[in-house]
Amino acid sequence: MKSLLIFFLLFPQLLLSQIQITNHVKSDTEYFPIVQKKSAVNIYIDENDLTLVQKSASLLANDLDRVSGIKPNLISGGDQLNGNLIIVGSIGKNNLIDKLIAENKLDVSSITDKWERFIIQTIEKPFANVPQALVIVGSDRRGTAYGVFTFSKNIGVSPWYYWADVPIKKNKELYIKKGRFLSNPPSVKYRGIFLNDEDWGLHPWASKNLDPKLNDIGPNTYEKIFELVLRLKGNMLAPAMHECTKAFFTVPGNMEMANNYGIIISTAHCEPLLYNNASEWDKKKQGEWNYATNKEEIIRVLDNRVKQACNNDNIYTIALRGMHDEGMKADSEEQKFKLLAEAVKDQRAILSKHIDKPLTEVPQIFVPYKEVLSIYEQGLDLPEDITIVWPDDNYGYIKKLSDKKEQKRKGGSGIYYHISYLGWPNDYLWLNTTPPALMYEELNKAYSLGADKYWLVNVGDIKPGELGMQLFLDMAWNIDEFNFENINQYQVKLLTDIFGNQYTTDISYILNRYYYHGFTRKPEYMTWDFRWNSLFSRDSIKDTDFSFANYNEAEKRLRDYNSISKKAKTILESLPIEYQPSFFELVYYPVKGSSLYNHEMLIAQKNRWYADQQRSLTNSLAIDVKNYKDSLALLTQHYNSLLSGKWNGMMTAPGFLPEEQLPPTKQIELPNTSEIGIYVEGQKSDMIDQLQIPQFSKYFQSSYFFEIYNKGRKPFTWKAELSDDWIRLSSTNGEIITQERINVSIDWNSVPTGQSVNGEILITSGKINEKLIVSVFNPESPTIRELSNLFVENNGVISISPADFNRKNENGSIHFQVIEGLGYSNSSLQLGHAKFDDGAESNVDYDFYSFSSGSATIFIYSLPIFAKDKEHSIRYGIQLDELDYITQSNDVEEYSMNWANNVIRNSAIDTVKVFLDKPGRHTLKLFCEDPGKKKKKVIIDLG
Template sequence: MVFLSLFMLPHLQARAADSWVASHERAGDFPLVSKKVAAPIVFSGDDFTVVNLAAKDLVADVERVTGKKPALKNSLKDLQAPAVVVGTLGKSALIDQLVAAGKLDVSNLRGAWESFLITTVDNPQPGLAKILVIAGSDRRGTAFGIYELSQAIGVSPWYWWADVAPEKRTALFVKAGTHRFGPPSVKYRGIFINDEGWGIHRWAANTFEAENGGIGPKTYRKVFELMLRLKANTLWPAMHPVTKPFNFFPENAQLADDYAIVMGSSHAEPMLRNNVGEWSLPHDQYNYVDHREKVSGYWEERMKSNGRYENIYTIGMRGIHDSLMQGPENDAERIDLLHTIFNDQRALINKYSEAPAEQVPQMFCAYKEVLGLYRQGLQVPDDVTIVWPDDNFGYMRNFANAEERNRSGGFGVYYHISYLGAPMAYLWLNTVPPALIWQEMSKSYEMGADRMWIVNVGDIKPGEVGIELFLQMAWDINRWQGDNIDTFLTDWAQREFGAANAQEIAHIMKSYYQLNYQRKPEHLQWWLPRTEPRLSLLSDTESAERIQAFSRLRLQAEHLYQKIPATQRDAFFQLVGYPVIGSAWANLRFLEGERGNSEAAHAADARLQQETARWNTSLAKGKWKDFMATEPADALWDKYRLTGWTMPSDALLAAKKQAKPATAGKHSFAIEAEDFNRKTDRSGVAWQIIPDLGKTGSGSVALFPVARHDFAENQLAEKSPYLEYEVSFAKTGQFTLHVHLIPTHPLSGTLLRFAVGLNNDAPEGVALDVQDGSPAWAQGVLNATRIATSTLNVTRTGKQTLKIYGVDAGVVLDKIVVDIDGIPDNYLGLSVREKPEADSSTLKAL
C-alpha cells in the first residue's frame, strides 16, 4: 500500500506542477531553473546504469521545458550553486555520504520496494547552501523518483510516444520539504505488446527500425523509457511470427537490465521462450509426453543465457501460439503432466539462479482452458503467483477466495484493452472505458490480486489512456476511487493539454467511450466471422440517434483541433482526434449503409481512409508512418475478425424494409439503474454508483466492498442492502422485468445473483447463468449487456416501490425495463432485441 509522509502534498500527479513545482519562487524553494541557470544534475558513477539513463533524461526534460540545459556531473566537488543529487541508497556514494552526515533521513526508505523521496537539504557541505535530493530505495525507486520530477515540471510520460508538448516555462522552483512515494500497491506492473503485426511491427520495420526489420533494440529502448515514466517494471515482449523474438537480439536482455525492467513472457511462452519464433523442431514435437528431454533442453538454453538477469518465469505449458497443450488426452492427464512440468522447470530455475526457486519470481497464468484445469484441482506451488485472466473483453474471470488468499505467492491479473480472438477481435481503437478498468481492477485488488498486473496493450498506440489508468492504479490503488474516477479524464487532459481545454476534452472522451462501449467499432458487423451476413438489430430510431451523436462528437473534436495551440495538434490528433473522428466515420458508413444511403456511406468510408492516411503520412512530420490501419488491417486470423466494409446487399436491405418495427408499449417503462430514489446500506455493504460505466445514462450501480459479497435467501429482507425505485402501474397483472447487467463474472460460481420485490413483498431471487464461453456470453460481451429476467406480480395500480436487493457483489446494474405491453425503441438499449429471457431464470431459492 502506498504511504506518504506528513510533508506529502496531494498525490494527484497530474496536478503536481501546481502543488510542489512552481514557476515563481517562494521562501525556501529549491531553484531547479532560475532566470539565469539550471541546477546541475549530479549522480554517482558507481550507481546503477538506469540511474545514469534517467539522469540524462532529466537533463533533456528540463531543457524541453525551459530551454536551459543542466550540466551532468558525478561529484559535488567545487559546486557552490544549488544542485540536484540523485542516487540509490546503499549504491550511491553521494547518497550514503549525506546519510552518514545526518543530512538525509532514510529511516523509512531502507528495505522498501521501489520507493523514493524527493527532498530539499540545506547546507549539505561547506559552501553549498542547498541541494534537491532524489533518493531511491532500490534502482527502480531512484529512476521513478527522477521521472516523477520530470512529470512534475510538465513533461508527460507520453512526450515521445504521443508527441505531447510540455508547456514552456522560464523558471522552475521545487517547494521545500520532503515528498515520499511508494511502495507500489502492486509489486510487478507491466504491459504485453501483442498482435503487433499490423501496427507497431509494421511501423518499426518500415519507419523507425528498418535496419532490424521490425521491433528490436531501438524500439525496446523507447518502450523501456516509457515504462519507467509510467512506473511500470515488467514487460512481456512482442511474440507474433512477424516479429523477431526478443532474445534474437542478444543486446535486448542486457538493455532491459540497464533500464531495470523485469522480463517475463506470456501465458503461452514458459521459461522466457518465444515458441512461435524459437522452437525450430516440428510443432508436434513440442510435446512433454513424447519429447520431454527436447523440450526441457530448450528451456534450459534460455536459463543458461538469461538466468543472471531479473526475470519473472512463466511456468507450466500450453501449445505453440496460444493453443492447447499437446500430449495428454484428457484433463486429468493434463493436470498430472503439469505437476511434472512444474517440478522440472523449478529444478532449472534452482540450477541457474543465484537464489533457490522458492525465492525467484514465477507466475502461472490460468488463461483459457488452463483456468478449467485449476478449478479441477491443479496444484500450483505455493510461492508461485497465480495470474487470473479477464475474459479478453475487460471483465475479470476469476477471483481468489479467502483460503486461497493465504498463498505466499499471491495473485495477479492479466487484462486486455486489445484482443485478437473469438467471438470477434478488437485491435483498432482503445474503447475499454476507464470506468470499467477501474471497476474490474479495484475489485480484483480487493480480492487479493496485488502481486502482478499485466495489460495486453496491442501496439501500445492508440491505447495510451487505458495503459495510463491501469498503471496508475497498479502504482497507487487508492488514487482513484468511486467518488473521483469520473475526474480521471479531466486530470489526464489537463496534464496533456493544459487547463484551458481539459474539461471539453474530458467531455468529448467520455462521450467517445460511452458510444463505443455500446458497440465497439470493430464489432459493427452484427454477424460473427465466417457466418452468414445479417443486418444489425438497431431500429430506425436508434440508428438515427447514433448517427446524430457521432456526428455531433466528431464536429466537437474537429472544432477543438482548430482551437488548440499548433504545438498540441499532433498529440491531440493521436490521443483524441483520430479515435473520435475515426470511430465516428466508421459508424456513419455502417449506419448509413444499413439505411440504404450508399452515397453517404461511401463518403464516410472515404473520410475514414483520409484520416488514417493522415496518421500514416503527415502526422508528426511522418514519425508514425505505417503505424495505423483500420480493422481488418490484413487477411490474417480472419476467423476472429470482421470483414472489410461494403454496402449491404440489396436482399438484406429489402428484408429490413419489410420487417415490422418493435411494438411500442404505452405502459412499459425503463429506469437507469443509477436513478434510484433511495438506497439502504446494511451489513457493512452499500450500493454505489460507478460514474460513466454503462450503455446509456450516466453510470451503473454495484455493491461495495466486494469482499463481503453474498447474502442468504432468508436474510435478504432483513440484512441485504437495497435500492428503491418509485414506479407507477396503470394496470395489474404479471409483467416481465428485464434487468440489464454489465457483463461481469461472479466472484465465485457461475451465477450473477440479486433479488427483486414490490413494496414490502418478500424478495424473489433472480440469477443470470454467465455460461462463460457460450453463444449467450459472446453476444453479451459484444453488446456490453447481459439481461436477467424475472416476473413482477402487480396486484394494484398506482404508485409503488420496486426494490432491488443485493446478493452478490459481482453484479453491476445498468438499466431496469418493465415490459407491460411491448418494449419501445431504446428501452432494451442498443442492439439487444433478441430473446433476452433466454439469458436467465428466476430462482425460487438462492
C-alpha cells in the same frame, strides 16, 4: 504579468506538501534555482551507482535541456563540487548521499529497504562550497528513476512526449520550492504492459522506423518503450511474441537494454520460462510441442533459455499450453492434469539449477488462462510461492479471484487485463473504448481481494491505447487515488493538463459520450458478426440492433457522434500548431474514426432498409456509405503522415477484417414518375392495413414523427388535414423531392380527457389519400403530480434506471453504489462490494405505476461480471409486491454463446415472468444476495 507554472504531486497517504515548480521568483530564499540566468545547476551521480540511475540522470539533463534550452553538466568527481547541485542516487550506491545520511542531514529511514520508494529534498549547506543541494534519492534503482521522472513531469516533460507527441512546456528559468517530498509505496509490486497482436501496427512501424537494420522490433524500439514504462512508474514488460516478431531473448541487445532501464521481463501466459514457442519452436526439426511425447526436447529449450537469461531481472511464467495460444495437447482431461503437474515440477527444477537463490525468492507466476483454469480447479498442487495471476475473459471482466484460502498464499495473486484483443467472438484491435469506470470497477475489486502482487495489461500496439494504458499503470501505482466519484474525470484531467483547462467541459463531454457509445457497442463490433468461430471463418455483415424505426436509436447514436466530432475538431483547430498532433492522436482520431465508422455501418443499414421501401434516397445513401469509408481512410492516412510520417504504418489495418470491407448496399431503379410513401415511427412493416402514430401519454408528453417519401424521380405535393385542433404538426403541406419528416405533438391544454382519445391525420397527394390514426392516453386520474416519483408505463413498457431507486435497505457492510459511466442511461447500480460475502437482507425498491394488468416479462440488464471466486455465485433476488421471491443468477460459462453475446453487448440479460394482478401502484425489489453485481437497466414489458 507574472508567469507561474505549478504542477501538483499529491501523496494522500502521508499528507505531505505539493511539489511546486515556477519560472519566476522574487527571492531565492524559498526556492532552489534549477535553471537561472542561462545557467543550469550541475547534476551529480556516483560513477559506481547502478546503470539505471546513471541513465535516469542523463535523461534528466536532457529533459532540462528540452524545457530550458540549457543542458546541465553531469559530474561524478568530488573535486568538481562547487556551487548548487542536483544529487541523483540510490541509498548505499552514491557516496554523497551516504555522507548526508551519515551526517544526519538526510533522513531516509522511511524508505530504506523499501520497494521502489523515493525522496525529493532540498538541503542547505550540504558540503563545503555547495550552498544548496536538491537530492533525488531512491530506495533502489527504480525508486531513484521514479523520483527523477516525477521531477521531470513536474517541470513540464510528459511521459508521452515521444509516444503521443505531447509538447514540452518551455521555460527559460526553473525553480523548485524548498521542502521534502516522500513517495507513497506502490499499490502493486509488479506493474507492466504486454505488447500483443503487433503484426499490423507496432511491428511494421518499428521495423521501418526504429530498427530498420533488424527489420523487426529490436533494442531501439524497446528503449523507447522501456523509458515510457518507467516514466509511467511501471516496472515490467511482456515483449511482443507473435510469429512475425523474433523472440525477445534471441535479438542481440534486447536483454541489455532491459537491464539498462531496470525493466523486469515477464512473458505471456503461454510462454513457459521466457520461451516463445510461437516464433522459436521449429516443428520440422524439433517435432511436436507435446509434453506427453516430446518432453525431453521441451525441457532442453526451457533449460537453455533460463541459463541464458537468469542474470537479468525476470518473472518466470510456469506454464504448459499448446503452440502460441492453443490449448494443451493431451488425450484426456486427466492427462492434461498430469502433464501440467509434471511441467510445474520440471520447470521449477530448471530454475533451481540455474538461479543461485531459494525458489521462494525467484518471481514466478501461474496464469490460469482459458482451459488452464479448469485444470487448476481440479486440485493442481501449485507451490505456495508462485503468484497466481487471474486473467480477465479478454473483454475486461475478471473471471475469478483468490478465495479466502488462496489469499493466504505466500506468492499472492495478480491480474492479467485486456484493453486490446484478437480472438473469438470478436476482435478489438483498433481503438481503445474500455470505459475508465469499468477498468476501475474490476481492478479495484481485484485489489480489494488481494491481487496486489502483479498487474499486466495487454495494450496491443500501445497506440492508440495511450489513455487506457496510463490509467491502468496509475491505478497500479496508487489505487487509493481513485474512486467512483473521480474515475470519469481522471483522463479529462490528464488531457486538460496538456491542452488547457479551458477545454475541461468539452473534453469531459467528448470522453463521456465516446466511452458511452463504445461501451454500448465497440466500433469494431458494428459489423454485428462473430469471427474466429469453429470453422475459422467470419460471418457476413448484418444489420445492427440499433433501430431507425424504434426510439430513434440509430439516429441518436449518429447525432451524438457528430456532436463530439464537431467539438473535438473545434478544439483541434483552436490549439497552437505544436499541440495539434498530440490532440489528433489522443482524442480526435479515436472520436472521428468511431464516428465515421458508425456512420458507414449504420447508413449502409439505412440504405438496405430504404431499398425495401423503394425510397428515392436509397441510391444516394449508398454513395454516402462509400464517402464515409473514404473519409476514414483519409483520416487514417493523415494519422500516418503526421510529423513527417513519424507514425507511418502504426494505424495500418490488417486488410482481412470485415470492418475494413465496404458494407453491402443496395441500388434500386426509380420510375420516371412520382409515388408517395409514408412511414410512421415504430412501424414494423409496410404490409399493414392502418398507419398509427405511437400512443401519446400525458405522463410523458413526447412527440413522434412520420415521414413522407418519394418512390420516384419526379416531385409531388402533399397536404395534411387534421380531425382535431389538439393535433399539432411541424408542417401541414409541402413539395417532396426525396422525403420529409413531420413531427407530431399534442396540445395538452385542449385535448379531451379520456383513456383513449382518437384523432386522424389525412395526407393527400393528388388522388392518393392516407389516413394516420392519432391516439392519446389522457385519463382524468391519476394526476401527473401523483405519479411524479414513480416509474410509469408508456406504450406497454416501464423503463427503470437502477441508479434511480426509490428506497434502499442496506444491512451490515453492504452498501449500494451508483456508478457513473456504465449503463444504458450512463449509470448503473452496484449491489454491494464484492469483497463482502452476504447481502441477502439488503435491497433497493422501485415504485412503478401500470395502467394494465396481467402477464408481464421483466428484463434485467446487468454488467456481465463473473463470480469473485469458486465459492461464490452472482445471484440476486427479485420480488414484485408480495409475490414469491425469485433468485436469479448471471452465471455463464466462458466461451458459451451466452457469454459471447454478453461481452459483445456488455450486458447479461435475465428474464422473469410475473403477473400483475391489477393496474395501479406496484413495487419491484432487487436483493443483493452475492455482493458485487452491477445493474444497468430494468424493463417491464406488459405485452
